[in-house]
Amino acid sequence: MCDNIGTIEIGKNEATVDLAGLAADKVKFLRIYSRNKKANLDFLSKYSNVETLFINGEIGDVDGISELKQLTDLKxxxxxxxxLSKLCVPALKSLSVYNQINTGFSSLMTDKIEYLEIMQMRRLSDLSFLENAVGLKKLYLMSLPAVEKLPDFSKLPNLFALKIYELHKLNDIESLTHSSIRFLLCSLSADKLSGTRIAEVLLRTEKLEKADMAFLDRSNMRRSNALEKQMARANKEELLKGNFDFDQWKRLKEI
Known part of the structure; x- marks a missing residue:
C-alpha cells in the first residue's frame, strides 16, 4: 500500500485537504470525495506526482485529471x-469507471491500458471503442444493460482474462472464438443464449484454459446443466472447473 496518501473532501461550500503533512507534489495516492456538482479538478496541477487517483461522488468537470502526467491508476x-472525452492520460495502465459516467471516454483507450473495469453504465451499448486498447490484459464488464455484443477480441491480442456480470441482453459472444482469453468468468448474462450455444463458442475458443459459468442464471440451472453436458460430450468438462472468485481473478497472471 502506498504511504504517500492524501485526501480531499469537496463540500457544497468548502473543501478540506488532508495530506498527512506532505507537500502536494509528494502525494502519490490521492483520494477525492465530492458533494459539489459544480466542482472541477483544476487544482490537480499542484499534485504533479500522483500515480493513483480515486474519485467518488458528484463533480462537474474532471478535465484537470489530464494534468497528472504520472498517473497510472484511475478509479x-x-x-x-x-x-471524459477531453482527458489525456498517456501513462494510464489501470482504469475503473462506475455509474452514470458519460459514454465518451474512448480517448482513454490507449495501448498503455492493461486493466479495465466498466460497471453500471445504463447507456453504454457499443463496446467497439475497447478495441483501441491493444495492450489490454484484463477486462471486467458489469451491469451494462444495453450491451448486446462483445468487442472484436481479435484486436486485443494481450487480453487473457475476462469477467462478465449482469450483461443480460448480451447475445453475440462469437468474438470469444477469435480471442486470446485463457480465463473466463460469466454470471447472470446472455439470457437469450442457450447452454448449447455457449458450449459451442467455448469449444472453439482455442486458448481457453478455465471458465467459471456456474451461475448463468440466479436460480434456474437449465442452461448451466446443458452447458456442462455439451462440454462433457466433447471431453472438455475440465474447462468448466475454474471456480475462482473476483479476488482470485484479479490475481491471475499472464504467462
Missing part, C-alpha cells in the same frame, strides 16, 4: 454524467 465512482 472513478461518480453519481452524475461527466464528460
Amino acid at each position: 472513478m465512482i461518480l453519481s452524475a454524467n461527466v464528460d
Whole structure:
C-alpha cells in the first residue's frame, strides 16, 4: 500500500485537504470525495506526482485529471454524467469507471491500458471503442444493460482474462472464438443464449484454459446443466472447473 496518501473532501461550500503533512507534489495516492456538482479538478496541477487517483461522488468537470502526467491508476465512482472525452492520460495502465459516467471516454483507450473495469453504465451499448486498447490484459464488464455484443477480441491480442456480470441482453459472444482469453468468468448474462450455444463458442475458443459459468442464471440451472453436458460430450468438462472468485481473478497472471 502506498504511504504517500492524501485526501480531499469537496463540500457544497468548502473543501478540506488532508495530506498527512506532505507537500502536494509528494502525494502519490490521492483520494477525492465530492458533494459539489459544480466542482472541477483544476487544482490537480499542484499534485504533479500522483500515480493513483480515486474519485467518488458528484463533480462537474474532471478535465484537470489530464494534468497528472504520472498517473497510472484511475478509479472513478461518480453519481452524475461527466464528460471524459477531453482527458489525456498517456501513462494510464489501470482504469475503473462506475455509474452514470458519460459514454465518451474512448480517448482513454490507449495501448498503455492493461486493466479495465466498466460497471453500471445504463447507456453504454457499443463496446467497439475497447478495441483501441491493444495492450489490454484484463477486462471486467458489469451491469451494462444495453450491451448486446462483445468487442472484436481479435484486436486485443494481450487480453487473457475476462469477467462478465449482469450483461443480460448480451447475445453475440462469437468474438470469444477469435480471442486470446485463457480465463473466463460469466454470471447472470446472455439470457437469450442457450447452454448449447455457449458450449459451442467455448469449444472453439482455442486458448481457453478455465471458465467459471456456474451461475448463468440466479436460480434456474437449465442452461448451466446443458452447458456442462455439451462440454462433457466433447471431453472438455475440465474447462468448466475454474471456480475462482473476483479476488482470485484479479490475481491471475499472464504467462
